[in-house]
Amino acid sequence: MSAGYAVLDQRSVVAVAGEDRKAFLQGLVSNDVLRVTPDHAAYALFLTPQGKFLHDFTMIESGVESDAALLLDPETDRRADLLRRLKMYRLRSKIMLEDRADRLRVAVAFGEGALGALGLPAEPGSARPFAGGVAFTDPRLPGLGARLFLPADGVAALDAAGLARREVADYDRLRLSLGVPDGTRDLIPEKSIPLESRMDALNAISWDKGCYMGQELTARTKYRALIKKKLFPVTVDGTAPEAGTAVTLDGKEAGEVRSGHDGAALALLRLEDVQRAAETGLTFQAGSAMLTPHEPEWDPTTKG
Incomplete structure (x- = not known):
């Protein structure tokens, strides 16, 4: 398939801002938030204390100094649930949680030559500024292409980059051919186990970052070969x-x-x-x- 792009209305952007943003998320999500920068994105899970799936999202740090924040892309229909759960653990952390669905859109660029058209290497998570937002190689699997968080007027820059407009179904065919799960379409909240869904092989889990929600049972599942x-x-x-x-x-x-x-x-x-x-x-x-x-x-x- 030649290089193209699609806008993922089923994903929306939320922001975690404030000086404690990284320390706050580090204790909650499955991947190493300290490695997330404006130049490097990551994929992560928010789990129950029992290590069961609740949410998945990519993470990137805003490259705008006046808007220091971690940007996440949960499922659109479930972003309110994620924000609610994050607020439960905020306590005295100096953070601000914000829904940015009205400011940023999530898009994907995929197919042969898509990464090159955006100036991205085939290195999971590699990121660069693009059209007032950010583009990054999918941190799960470079074969999925790139993910982008863009202002509404930034989507036109994808056409200018030589990418053809595609349907979300085209991207879905690629995802399924590669065997990559997509949120609650493939994982059941409060039931699915990350390693059953191959999340370790999709770079969703850091095994050396220390404690996070559900970490103990996730590690036990791995090291006792319970899958x-x-x-x-x-x-x-x-x-x-x-x-x-x-x-x-x-x-x-x-x-x-x-x-x-x-x-x-x-x-x-x-x-x-x-x-x-x-x-x-x-x-x-x-x-x-x-x-x-x-x-x-x-x-x-x-x-x-």
Whole structure:
């Protein structure tokens, strides 16, 4: 696919400002906030104390000195919930929380040559100013292209950079082909475990930053090899099953379908069933469709 861009209305920008902004978020989110600068973005999770998923977002520091803030892009429909939860832990921290959906838009640039058109290297999280906002290589996976936080009038600069306007569905096809989950479309709040969703391989977790919400149980899951299921990209042969459809193998429940589009989807599958299907030739079923799981190239392992 040639280089193009799309505006992600399903993501919005919120800001954490104030002198304690980094120390505040450092104790709450899964990645190392101290490494986030105007030149380097990161991807992170906000978890329950039990280590279950609540929110995911990218983070970048504003490069405008008069507007020192950490910018996050939670799901639009759930940003109020994230802000509410952050306020619960504010206590005496010198921070300010602000919804900036009316000032900044989230866009993605993807396809062959997209990073080059924006002057970005294929290094996760690399960032630079762009059109009054910021552009950065997706910190999860460079194959996803770039993410941008832009003022409304900055979107036109993407056309000037030689990027063609695309539909969000085009970006979704790329995401699904790579096997990358997308917020609550693929993770269930207060239920999903980060390592089941391969978040460690998507650079969402720092293993050496110290304590954060849900850190103890996340680390225990990793070091005790407790993972029995993982998200897999799957090829769908037949009528596309709805999200939440049970997946079976040899008549027994083996997992659940998550998001999907045009013959591709993500499914949470039991690792032992994936191994058994590979050894026996048995086929996964979801509704009337047959599913064929694949190992994502960026995390080629079915081991817990």
